[in-house]
Amino acid sequence: xxxxxxxxxxxxxxxxxxxxxxxxxxxxxxxxxxxxxxxxxxxxxxxxxxxxxxxxxxxxxxxxxxxxxxxxxxxxxxxxxxxxxxxxxxxxxxxxxxxxxxxxxxxxxxxxxxxxxxxxxxxxxxxxxxxxxxxxxxxxxxxxxxxxxxxxxxxxxxxxxxxxxxxxxxxxxxxxxxxxxxxxxxxxxxxxxxxx
Numbered sequence: 001x002x003x004x005x006x007x008x009x010x011x012x013x014x015x016x017x018x019x020x021x022x023x024x025x026x027x028x029x030x031x032x033x034x035x036x037x038x039x040x041x042x043x044x045x046x047x048x049x050x051x052x053x054x055x056x057x058x059x060x061x062x063x064x065x066x067x068x069x070x071x072x073x074x075x076x077x078x079x080x081x082x083x084x085x086x087x088x089x090x091x092x093x094x095x096x097x098x099x100x101x102x103x104x105x106x107x108x109x110x111x112x113x114x115x116x117x118x119x120x121x122x123x124x125x126x127x128x129x130x131x132x133x134x135x136x137x138x139x140x141x142x143x144x145x146x147x148x149x150x151x152x153x154x155x156x157x158x159x160x161x162x163x164x165x166x167x168x169x170x171x172x173x174x175x176x177x178x179x180x181x182x183x184x185x186x187x188x189x190x191x192x193x194x195x196x
Contacts, residue, residue, distance in 0.1 A: 003025065003026050003027065003190070004026070004027045004029060005026060005027075005028060005029070005064075005065055005066060005067065005190075006028075006029045006030075006031075006033075006034055006058055006062070006064040006065070006066035006067075007028050007029065007030060007066070007067060007068070007069075008031060008040065008054040008055055008057070008058045008066055008067070008068035009030060009031060009054075009068070009069070010030055010031045010032050013149075013150040014069070014179070015028065015030055016170070017170070017173075017174060017177075017179055017180075017183075018179070018183060020170065020174050021174050021179070021180050021183045021184065021187070022183060022187055025187075025191075026187075026190075029064075031058070034058075034062050034064060036058065036061070036062060038057075040053065040054045040057045040058075041053065042054065042070065042084075044084070045084060046084060047070040047071070047072050047083075047084055047118060047119075047120040048070075048120045048122070048131060050070035050084065051068045051069055051070040051120045051121060051122035051131070052068075052122040052129065052131075053068075054068030054070075054122070055067060055068040055122040055123065055124045055129075056124065058124075059124045065124060065125045065126070066123075066124055067121050067122060067123040067124070067186060068121070068122050069119055069120065069121045069122075069179070069182065070084070070119070070120055071086065071117060071118065071119040071120075071178065071179065072084050072085075072086045072117070072118055073086045073103070073115055073116075073117055073151075073152050073156070074115065074116050074117075074118055075103065075107070075113075075114070075115045075140065076112060076114060076115075077107060077110045077111075077112040077113065077114075078103075078106050078107070081106070082099070082102075082103065086099070086151070086152070087099075087151075089102055089103070090102040096150065096151050096152070099151070099152065100144065100152055100154065100155050103140060103152070103155070104140065104142060104155065107140060113139050113140045113141070114137070114138070114139050114140075115137075115138055115139060115140050115156065116135050116136060116137045116138065116178075117135065117136050117138075117152075117156065117177070117178040117179075118133065118134070118135045118178055119133065119134045119135075119177075119178040119179045119181070119182040120132070120133050120182065121133070121134075121182045121183065121185075121186055123186060123189075130189065132182045132183075132185040132186050132189070133181075133182055133185075134177070134178040134179060134180065134181025134182030134183070134184075134185065135178050135181065136158050136159075136176060136177055136178045136181070137158070137159045138156050138157050138158040138159050138161075139156075139157050139159075140152075140155050140156060140157075141155050141156075141157055141164065142155075143155075144164075144166075145163070145164045145166060145167050146163065146164045146165070146166025146167030146168075147166060148165075148166050148167070148168075148169050148170060148173075149164075149165045149166040149168075149170075149173060152165075153165035153166040153173075154166040158176060158177075165177070
């Protein structure tokens with residue numbers, strides 16, 4: 001394995017995506033791997049703020065160089081909601097099904113169903129903080145399609161494709177997604193700066 005860095009998450013889907021994108025030049029540790037069993041509060045009102053909160057928590061409590069992400073689905077017709085509240089849009093139980101149902105309910109009667117996913121990554125190395133961002137534009141569709149992916153993937157069709165993220169599969173998604181863009185920026189930064 002390569003350089004070691006903590007990704008401040010226990011979301012197995014995100015871990016798989018990140019490990020697939022970063023490849024073998026990095027060994028990605030999860031919160032579980034460093035024995036952090038705290039549900040780190042995400043109390044900021046921006047994606048950037050939440051990503052920094054999570055990374056700062058790990059750095060201050062465990063002393064590890066780390067990165068954290070926050071991702072939001074932003075829908076112009078809904079004033080860019082659910083945004084920072086994407087995971088709990090329909091309630092604290094974080095149900096993907098309930099979240100998708102609420103988005104489609106809120107969009108009923110609206111002409112514009114365009115949307116974008118935005119991921120913000122906050123990296124802390126030593127005392128330095130860096131932020132990377134990735135976006136993918138697309139649209140929300142009425143029916144759920146596909147069995148891969150997670151979250152809003154079954155109702156999100158990226159620009160240039162007919163299939164949802166949940167239909168495209170991880171190989172394609174990991175090349176075009178918001179998270180892939182942000183992670184590739186992180187990867188290039190680490191490689192270019194030999195930071196780890």
